[in-house]
Amino acid sequence: MVEQIVFILVSLFTLITAVVVVTNRNLFHAALALMASFLGVAGLYVLLDAGFLAAAQLLVYIGAISILIIFAIMLTRRLMHALESPFNSQWGLGAFTAVVAFAVMAGVIAQFWPVTPDSVTPLASRPEVSASILRGSVAELGRALVSSDAYVIPFEIASVLLLAALIGAIVVAWPKAEDE
Amino acid sequence: MNSVITSSWVLALAPEISLLVLLIIVLIYDRLIKPEERRQIGLVSAWGATVILLLTLGLWLFGNEPNVQASLRDSLIWGGMLRHDLITLVFRVMFLVALIVTSLISMDVEKLQRGEYFALLITATVGFSLMASASDLIMLYIGLETASISSYVLAGFLTKDMRSPEAGMKYFVYGAFATGVMLYGLSLLYGITTQTNLYVIGSILTGAQAIPVEANAVLLLSAAMIVVGFGFKIAAVPFHFWTPDVYEGSPTPFTAFVSTASKAAGFAVFIRVFTAGALGTPNPSREWWAMLVAMCIVTMTLGNLAAIYQKNIKRLLAYSSIAQAGYAMIGLVTFTPDGSGAAMFYLLMYVFTNIAAFGVIILVSNITGSEDLDDFRGLSRRSPYLAMIMLVALLSLGGIPPTAGFLGKFYLFRAAVNAGLWGLALIGILNAFVALYYYLSIVKYMYLYRSEEEHISIPVSRAAQVGLAFSTFFVLLLGVYSGPAFEWTLNAANAFYALIG
Numbered sequence: 285m286v287e288q289i290v291f292i293l294v295s296l297f298t299l300i301t302a303v304v305v306v307t308n309r310n311l312f313h314a315a316l317a318l319m320a321s322f323l324g325v326a327g328l329y330v331l332l333d334a335g336f337l338a339a340a341q342l343l344v345y346i347g348a349i350s351i352l353i354i355f356a357i358m359l360t361r362r363l364m365h366a367l368e369s370p371f372n373s374q375w376g377l378g379a380f381t382a383v384v385a386f387a388v389m390a391g392v393i394a395q396f397w398p399v400t401p402d403s404v405t406p407l408a409s410r411p412e413v414s415a416s417i418l419r420g421s422v423a424e425l426g427r428a429l430v431s432s433d434a435y436v437i438p439f440e441i442a443s444v445l446l447l448a449a450l451i452g453a454i455v456v457a458w459p460k461a462e463d464e
Numbered sequence: 465m466n467s468v469i470t471s472s473w474v475l476a477l478a479p480e481i482s483l484l485v486l487l488i489i490v491l492i493y494d495r496l497i498k499p500e501e502r503r504q505i506g507l508v509s510a511w512g513a514t515v516i517l518l519l520t521l522g523l524w525l526f527g528n529e530p531n532v533q534a535s536l537r538d539s540l541i542w543g544g545m546l547r548h549d550l551i552t553l554v555f556r557v558m559f560l561v562a563l564i565v566t567s568l569i570s571m572d573v574e575k576l577q578r579g580e581y582f583a584l585l586i587t588a589t590v591g592f593s594l595m596a597s598a599s600d601l602i603m604l605y606i607g608l609e610t611a612s613i614s615s616y617v618l619a620g621f622l623t624k625d626m627r628s629p630e631a632g633m634k635y636f637v638y639g640a641f642a643t644g645v646m647l648y649g650l651s652l653l654y655g656i657t658t659q660t661n662l663y664v665i666g667s668i669l670t671g672a673q674a675i676p677v678e679a680n681a682v683l684l685l686s687a688a689m690i691v692v693g694f695g696f697k698i699a700a701v702p703f704h705f706w707t708p709d710v711y712e713g714s715p716t717p718f719t720a721f722v723s724t725a726s727k728a729a730g731f732a733v734f735i736r737v738f739t740a741g742a743l744g745t746p747n748p749s750r751e752w753w754a755m756l757v758a759m760c761i762v763t764m765t766l767g768n769l770a771a772i773y774q775k776n777i778k779r780l781l782a783y784s785s786i787a788q789a790g791y792a793m794i795g796l797v798t799f800t801p802d803g804s805g806a807a808m809f810y811l812l813m814y815v816f817t818n819i820a821a822f823g824v825i826i827l828v829s830n831i832t833g834s835e836d837l838d839d840f841r842g843l844s845r846r847s848p849y850l851a852m853i854m855l856v857a858l859l860s861l862g863g864i865p866p867t868a869g870f871l872g873k874f875y876l877f878r879a880a881v882n883a884g885l886w887g888l889a890l891i892g893i894l895n896a897f898v899a900l901y902y903y904l905s906i907v908k909y910m911y912l913y914r915s916e917e918e919h920i921s922i923p924v925s926r927a928a929q930v931g932l933a934f935s936t937f938f939v940l941l942l943g944v945y946s947g948p949a950f951e952w953t954l955n956a957a958n959a960f961y962a963l964i965g
Binding site: 355379388389391392393395398431432433434435436438441442444445447448449452453454456458 | 468469473477487512541542543544546580581583584587588590591600602603606607609610613614617620621677678680681682685869910
């Protein structure tokens with residue numbers, strides 16, 4: 285019951301700040317609201333017993349990505365002061381699409397409701413997670429990332445992905461005078 | 465699955481590992497040479513890719529890698545992340561051929577003579593290659609992102625050009641959105657099965673135990689979302705809006721690369737995910753099957769009808785490539801080994817055909833500075849060989865014998881008829897006639913119209929000569945003697961279906 289209330293509060297916080305992100309006229313304030321929204325997502329991870337993910341969310345999204353966004357806004361002076369309307373001519377259509385998409389998804393997921401012990405099917409039940417994995421989840425995650433019968437290849441390829449992104453960033457940001 | 469790394473696991477990844485070695489060589493070589501010799505980087509990339517192609521084929525012919533007789537359990541390697549089978553090999557060959565020829569035809573475009581360009585082509589190839597062999601949702605996504613990130617930058621590579629950054633940006637925004645939707649679909653799939661391996665998901669969903677009714681709706685939603693991401697990759701209607709703009713604005717060699725390799729990679733994941741039963745048994749009683757068939761019909765028709773009105777040859781070929789994706793989808797939606805084999809053969813011949821066509825466009829537009837159809841006036845008098853290559857490529861795209869395109873379409877339509885999809889085959893054939901109109905109109909420009917610059921021939925470097933001759937040779941070879949190649953793709957599809965069924 286308490287978990288339910290906390291979940292609703294955290295979700296409301298995440299959603300309200302997310303709405304602020306897309307409706308605020310000041311880009312800087314929108315970026316700050318985005319940080320708050322990320323914080324709410326971290327809270328959701330904690331509720332799901334994913335402590336490591338929550339910490340990663342705090343460090344990476346709030347600590348690095350948001351700061352990067354704020355840097356980008358502050359370095360482009362015009363954006364810092366401009367109060368631009370977040371709506372354009374197609375906002376009605378966009379809102380309509382979003383509502384329809386939400387209704388479809390909610391309708392599909394609501395079919396599983398209510399989840400009572402005897403209605404639980406193998407496909408819909410919550411996965412069984414043993415207590416030992418929960419206790420040492422960070423160690424398990426670390427082992428899975430480097431063991432050859434788990435995720436070592438995706439883990440290594442992620443470094444190729446980052447290398448490609450790095451080269452790409454250089455290409456995009458290279459001073460144009462030196463091009464020729 | 466045992467956790468001991470066997471030599472066969474490493475050998476299965478040999479092409480990707482060698483590609484990464486080549487990547488490092490290209491990046492270092494770029495720093496070592498003088499700026500005037502920058503042209504050589506393309507040659508290094510092409511030679512490297514050729515060696516890797518020979519290595520891949522050599523491992524298959526002499527090392528029995530991939531082992532065709534291996535069971536599903538043995539062919540799933542690295543903890544079920546990758547599957548090493550003939551399909552992987554077929555697609556790897558396509559990507560490596562695309563990389564070789566793209567490197568060759570890029571060499572003479574001055575603005576592309578940079579190490580970064582070839583480095584990104586190589587990382588994109590690694591991504592495509594892993595997409596084609598991925599058998600796990602996480603691996604699939606990482607492979608797709610590696611390929612996509614490289615592609616976005618390559619599309620916007622000419623930062624001084626007006627249209628190229630626009631193309632890169634459009635590609636990026638559309639791509640990020642499509643990938644996001646796809647990721648949501650994958651997460652729904654994980655949510656109801658708690659598994660990420662395609663074959664484990666497949667065995668749960670197609671197994672003896674009945675799937676609860678609630679799960680069916682989620683499966684359909686998940687399939688729809690996954691199709692958004694895959695449809696974007698293969699440029700199928702209605703996820704095709706980026707195609708004309710990106711194809712037109714990107715550096716032309718990259719357009720050749722993205723229209724062949726990227727499309728093939730999209731089809732590889734399509735075949736793997738849908739036929740593995742990861743979204744339920746693939747058969748016409750599935751709701752999403754009707755969705756795929758509808759997409760296939762609309763893609764063929766819309767692509768062809770829109771192509772008729774194009775005046776820019778890159779836009780024309782962009783719409784034509786949308787239509788070609790529709791034809792290849794015919795083979796996919798049959799969900800028979802015949803159909804998948806035919807689709808793979810079609811993609812293989814499409815790699816050679818489309819790259820030859822774009823190669824000619826690069827050479828012509830290098831001289832004229834634009835890509836209008838009018839530039840092709842009198843090409844047969846200017847450069848008879850270039851006109852000839854373009855003619856062969858266009859005939860192949862249109863599906864006229866003795867080129868590979870004819871047999872590609874023939875196998876596809878035959879597979880559709882054998883699977884009982886008469887209507888689909890008929891729509892495909894009617895579309896092929898529509899397509900002939902605009903392909904032959906390019907021929908008309910080249911052979912019948914005159915221009916004032918007829919006496920100035922178009923210079924063709926040795927690298928471009930080799931690249932174009934190589935592609936044209938295979939277009940004609942696959943057209944007159946397609947037996948071994950078609951048998952090869954058919955075997956790949958048969959082995960794939962045998963292990964799943």
